[in-house]
Amino acid sequence: MTNSFYKNKVILITGGTGSFGSGFIRYLLKNANPKKIIVFSRDEFKQFYLQKEFEAHGEKLRFFLGDIRDLRRLERAMNGVDLVVHAAALKQVPALEYNPSEAIQTNILGTQNVIDAAISRNIKHVLLISTDKAAEPINLYGATKMCAEKLFIASNVYTAGSTKFGAVRYGNVIGSRGSIVETILKSKEGPVHITHEQMTRFWLTLDSTFKLVTFALQSMVGGEMFIPKASSMSVVDMFEAIAPGRERKIMGLRPGEKIHEVLLTEDEAMRSLDLGDYFVVLPHSNSTLSAERYEKYRKSGKKLSPGFKFQSDSNDKWITKQEFSALLKK
Numbered sequence: 001m002t003n004s005f006y007k008n009k010v011i012l013i014t015g016g017t018g019s020f021g022s023g024f025i026r027y028l029l030k031n032a033n034p035k036k037i038i039v040f041s042r043d044e045f046k047q048f049y050l051q052k053e054f055e056a057h058g059e060k061l062r063f064f065l066g067d068i069r070d071l072r073r074l075e076r077a078m079n080g081v082d083l084v085v086h087a088a089a090l091k092q093v094p095a096l097e098y099n100p101s102e103a104i105q106t107n108i109l110g111t112q113n114v115i116d117a118a119i120s121r122n123i124k125h126v127l128l129i130s131t132d133k134a135a136e137p138i139n140l141y142g143a144t145k146m147c148a149e150k151l152f153i154a155s156n157v158y159t160a161g162s163t164k165f166g167a168v169r170y171g172n173v174i175g176s177r178g179s180i181v182e183t184i185l186k187s188k189e190g191p192v193h194i195t196h197e198q199m200t201r202f203w204l205t206l207d208s209t210f211k212l213v214t215f216a217l218q219s220m221v222g223g224e225m226f227i228p229k230a231s232s233m234s235v236v237d238m239f240e241a242i243a244p245g246r247e248r249k250i251m252g253l254r255p256g257e258k259i260h261e262v263l264l265t266e267d268e269a270m271r272s273l274d275l276g277d278y279f280v281v282l283p284h285s286n287s288t289l290s291a292e293r294y295e296k297y298r299k300s301g302k303k304l305s306p307g308f309k310f311q312s313d314s315n316d317k318w319i320t321k322q323e324f325s326a327l328l329k330k
Helices: 017-031 044-053 055-060 069-078 093-098 100-119 140-160 179-184 207-221 234-244 291-300 321-329
Strands: 010-014 038-041 061-065 083-086 127-132 162-172 170-172 192-194 200-205 225-228 231-234 248-250 260-263 272-274 276-281
Touching: 010 017, 017 038, 017 044, 017 207, 038 044, 038 069, 044 055, 055 061, 055 192, 061 200, 069 100, 083 100, 083 207, 093 140, 100 127, 100 140, 127 140, 140 162, 162 207, 170 207, 170 321, 179 234, 192 234, 200 207, 200 234, 207 225, 207 276, 225 248, 225 260, 231 234, 234 321
Parallel strands: 010 038, 010 083, 038 061, 083 127, 127 162, 162 225, 170 200, 192 248
Antiparallel strands: 200 231, 225 276, 272 276
């Protein structure tokens, strides 16, 4: 897929100052020719630093201070917008377990505001950035993102195709802000804390998330969720790659933490297709969305085997310690 899709389009990114949002801005400015990028976030300091970084592209960027809990502010920000990438969310699992109402206000009700604003402004494409923690969730963060996915998919019923809603779901991103990798790299001494020696996680690069988002936006007809065929890595190998020789201390699982993550559940696999680099999850067959709209996927994709489940410990693709170290240096 080429990036001509973005040419002369006005793109709004919620959570635009986060790891994904700021990286996606760099990706768009380097690889595409959008008419304008609107950065919607509530952190004035991050916006200030991004404005300084992108001074040379001033005419291409517009910064909107705002919270997705504020529907009227979203509606104003979306005036004249062609497509929205919804990346804003509260994400820290322990903090959200302690502050559940805040997670619901932002990740669920805020997502509904994004949907309502997009419909009222007749936005053409709206894409949700979701997480592997939304698949078979055991913590509040995952549960709120599961709800966000369902809200997005269901919203296609109300727009008759005039506004297309879709989602992407992926795992851990190498080099993302606030990740465990960043924490370990900043701590030069002392033992490395591991919660479970058998733990595995999905990993992909930040650049591959931008390619996934581009593929989804170009392909979607509304109602789909796209999942990358991410590689797996054991947490022990990951720590050895970024902190070789450091003492390991086993702490035990934290509340809401899984030993292995799931990107595609067994139930979802029954209505999913293999597109090569990605899986596409289609709505339930009893959905009011017309099955004909997804015919192009059935022609180009392959059905998955009965009982298939994309889980981090049973993956075909694994990242070695050497590969992980090399990716960190990029």
